[in-house]
Amino acid sequence: MRLNQFISHNAKYSRREADILIEQGRVNIEKTKANTKSVLLEGQRVFIDGKYIKPKQEDNYTVIVYHKPKGELVSKKDDRGRRVIYDAIGSKYAHFAPIGRLDFASEGVLLLSDNKKIVQCLMQSDLEREYIVKINGKITEEMIKAMNEGIHIEDASSGAHQKSRIQAMTFAPFVKYDIGKNDAHFSKLKVTITEGKNRELRRFFAYFNADVMDLRRIRYGWVNLNALPVGKVRFLSKDEYKKLHHFISGTEKTDLNISKKNI
Incomplete structure (x- = not known):
């Protein structure tokens, strides 16, 4: 490590x-x-x-759900003095690490844990991430085709952070999508993906000359945003912890089987 x-x-x-x-x-x-x-x-x-520095016990962990608002960075500190998530969640969670990211202009479900094994496992998983997206302009047939079939974009810099070094990007087919409004002024849809690439949805729609005006993650795996107020934190419920334990156990068994095959 x-x-x-x-x-x-x-x-x-x-x-x-x-x-x-x-x-x-x-x-x-x-x-x-x-x-x-x-x-x-x-x-x-x-x-x-x-x-x-005593390593944390791998078998003991806590996971919290934070409703990240727009205008906060998922970072410990910012050299430009911008607000970060730890300004809101408090010093008692300063040792918690975020599971994935939401960019500065996005909001919604952000999971954090005090256990690196849990953080890495959930970040690297193919758990579903569900978003509500608002874009300027119409949802075109080309967008729908790419959502259904996936697409590789050699220059996916549009929609990315200006300092990002990532250019080419391959987008897997969306797990599902539901178009709520399709209008020349703006459109809204709910999309589900299983990847967490850098500004993935902003880059995807930017390729079709559509800017993401609003982006809210409402679900990460089995954890839903529901009625959690913006800027507030909650612990996982008993049922959510049960599902997490089951998922981690299944992941460990899969990794063990893969290791045995490689021996």
Whole structure:
């Protein structure tokens, strides 16, 4: 595991802050001063300013649901002074990591956990993500064809962040979509996808010269936004935790079977 990743998952620091601590010589792996090229091996202990950073127990975890509003970054801090999600959810959740992202102008369901295994498992999964999207202009036949069949775009920079280095992007067929309004001025639809690529929906519609005016994620897997107010946090329900346990157990069994086949 990368050292900055370990620190961000098990301490109050972001990955960027962890890198700074390493560069300042304040991080040790066992008794050896760490550097930015250091690799953390299984079982090795990490110290910051001489204080042992205890790894979180993998079997114990908490997941929270946050209704992220527009105008917040999914980040620990912002060097431009913009509001970040941790300004709203409070310091007691400072060690929680987001499961995926929602861009600055988007809102909706954002899951966070204090367990890196859960974060990685859910981020890398093909769980359904459901959104309500509002675009300017009509939903065209070309859009519908791409939603049904998928599409590869060599230049998918439109709709992306200006600093993004990602150009080409392949969009899988949408799991489903439901067109609520299709009008020359603006259109609304509900879409379900199983990927979480960088600004995926904004890039998709921008390719067809349609700007996303509003984007709200209303479901991540079995976790629904429902009536959770904007800017508020809740814990998973008992039923949601039960489904999560079942999903994690199934994922672990699948990984084990794959490993056995590769031996």
